[in-house]
Amino acid sequence: MNGDERWKILRLHVEDQVPLAILARDTGISARTLQRWHQLYKAGGLQALDRNTRSDTGKRHTDADAVAVIERLALTKPRPSLATLHRLTVSEAGQKGFHAPSYATVREIVQALDPALVTLALEGPASYRDRHELVFRRRADRPNQIWQADHTELDILITGANGKPDRPWLTTVMDDHSRALCGYMVFTGAPSAMNTALALRQAIWRKSDATWAMCGIPDVLHVDHGSDFTSHHLERTAIELHIRLIYSTIGRPQGRGKIERFFGTVNTELLASLPGHLGHGSRNPQPALDLAALDRAIGSFIATYNERPHQELGRSPRDSWVADGWLPRMPDSLEALDGLLLTVPKHRKVQRDGIHFQGQRYLAPTLAPFVGHTVTIRYDPRDISEIRVYDHDTFICVAIDENHPNLRLSLRDIESARRARRRELRRSINERIPTHATREEPRKTAPTPTRRRLGTYEED
Numbered sequence: 001m002n003g004d005e006r007w008k009i010l011r012l013h014v015e016d017q018v019p020l021a022i023l024a025r026d027t028g029i030s031a032r033t034l035q036r037w038h039q040l041y042k043a044g045g046l047q048a049l050d051r052n053t054r055s056d057t058g059k060r061h062t063d064a065d066a067v068a069v070i071e072r073l074a075l076t077k078p079r080p081s082l083a084t085l086h087r088l089t090v091s092e093a094g095q096k097g098f099h100a101p102s103y104a105t106v107r108e109i110v111q112a113l114d115p116a117l118v119t120l121a122l123e124g125p126a127s128y129r130d131r132h133e134l135v136f137r138r139r140a141d142r143p144n145q146i147w148q149a150d151h152t153e154l155d156i157l158i159t160g161a162n163g164k165p166d167r168p169w170l171t172t173v174m175d176d177h178s179r180a181l182c183g184y185m186v187f188t189g190a191p192s193a194m195n196t197a198l199a200l201r202q203a204i205w206r207k208s209d210a211t212w213a214m215c216g217i218p219d220v221l222h223v224d225h226g227s228d229f230t231s232h233h234l235e236r237t238a239i240e241l242h243i244r245l246i247y248s249t250i251g252r253p254q255g256r257g258k259i260e261r262f263f264g265t266v267n268t269e270l271l272a273s274l275p276g277h278l279g280h281g282s283r284n285p286q287p288a289l290d291l292a293a294l295d296r297a298i299g300s301f302i303a304t305y306n307e308r309p310h311q312e313l314g315r316s317p318r319d320s321w322v323a324d325g326w327l328p329r330m331p332d333s334l335e336a337l338d339g340l341l342l343t344v345p346k347h348r349k350v351q352r353d354g355i356h357f358q359g360q361r362y363l364a365p366t367l368a369p370f371v372g373h374t375v376t377i378r379y380d381p382r383d384i385s386e387i388r389v390y391d392h393d394t395f396i397c398v399a400i401d402e403n404h405p406n407l408r409l410s411l412r413d414i415e416s417a418r419r420a421r422r423r424e425l426r427r428s429i430n431e432r433i434p435t436h437a438t439r440e441e442p443r444k445t446a447p448t449p450t451r452r453r454l455g456t457y458e459e460d
Helices: 003-014 020-027 031-044 046-050 064-074 082-096 103-111 115-123 125-132 193-204 232-241 253-273 291-307 317-322 334-341 365-370 411-432
Strands: 146-153 169-175 181-187 220-223 244-247 346-349 355-357 360-363 374-380 383-391 394-401
Touching: 003 020, 003 031, 003 046, 020 031, 031 046, 064 082, 064 103, 082 103, 115 125, 146 193, 146 253, 169 193, 169 253, 181 193, 181 291, 193 232, 193 334, 232 244, 232 334, 253 291, 291 317, 334 374, 334 383, 334 394, 346 355, 355 374, 355 383, 360 383, 365 383, 365 394
Parallel strands: 146 220, 220 244
Antiparallel strands: 146 169, 169 181, 346 374, 355 360, 360 394, 374 383, 383 394
């Protein structure tokens, strides 16, 4: 084959960017030959393709059978050492009658293997994907085009609701274009659809802090494939708000790299400076913060993060989000947003003294015409000092807990107080009940059965 014929094939790769692997498949010419032609072309142009000299002139020639044996052993899992590989090759050469290569030749052949081929053969498809597979990274063209939402378990211990050390979680919602944090949620216990919904509620609605400008409904929400994100609750909310949900492939978090990097920033810059941090070398750190204190610390850090210049953007996330000024797509009202994002509706009958829920009593003058009727209530678990009341999906009013009108009280606080009270009562009962029945004198009849202490359980 002359130079012109070689160039007709090679130009498909040089000019049209057709991969050599596809050319090898379509033309029947080996990929190694095509790679050699390409190297000749890059070194000497079209004239180099006319040369009849071998590209391997001056190099060591090795029996093809020996090369096949060396490559097979080098791609076998687990791979033997070079010394063992050379010894096995020499042994097989004696059995099959081909020329035994030297140790240096074996080493050259092993080192010349394609790293991607070695990774796939020895470490499997996951390692090959993470190291060699092509990844397309892109940035959203404008704010609120793509949001990312994800959870992480924080490397810190706090004082839990039961007084014991607990490890909290953080849910964040980030705008892909500006890297701005639009909303977050700090909680204990396993991630749930409710925690995701509360973080989205904060992200979408306008904040009381004027400097935290990020808000609106995104066009696309990129989330994990966990059950808390794939819930019917979130899917229904996305349909109502016209949000396109995109789930990352199971076991492949590369699409959420930006939010993963933010989690790393939180851990190294904020949590490392707080008491109870679970860092390298820390031994039995003692928790000093409760959930509310940690929430305030993370909120303050996010405010600073949004205002400081971002290394990749050259300006702050807030300035990147605000840009030249634009109007985000917003829900009709906060009540409409709450109707989608807050908890599963609860049905309660309006009593003469208000609505009873979780041991609290909620009143509002607007409830007067609904006494004796069953209504639907929705609430924020972080603050149940008020509830939102609906009649057949029509918003009626916000009812206030009259006993705590100005106190922000979470459902977790109430449940913790109830558990503590039950434990106190059980201890009091156990102190008053003797463990053994007293007997005046021994008898031959069956002994009086002992009275056991009341059992207590962790959830009590």
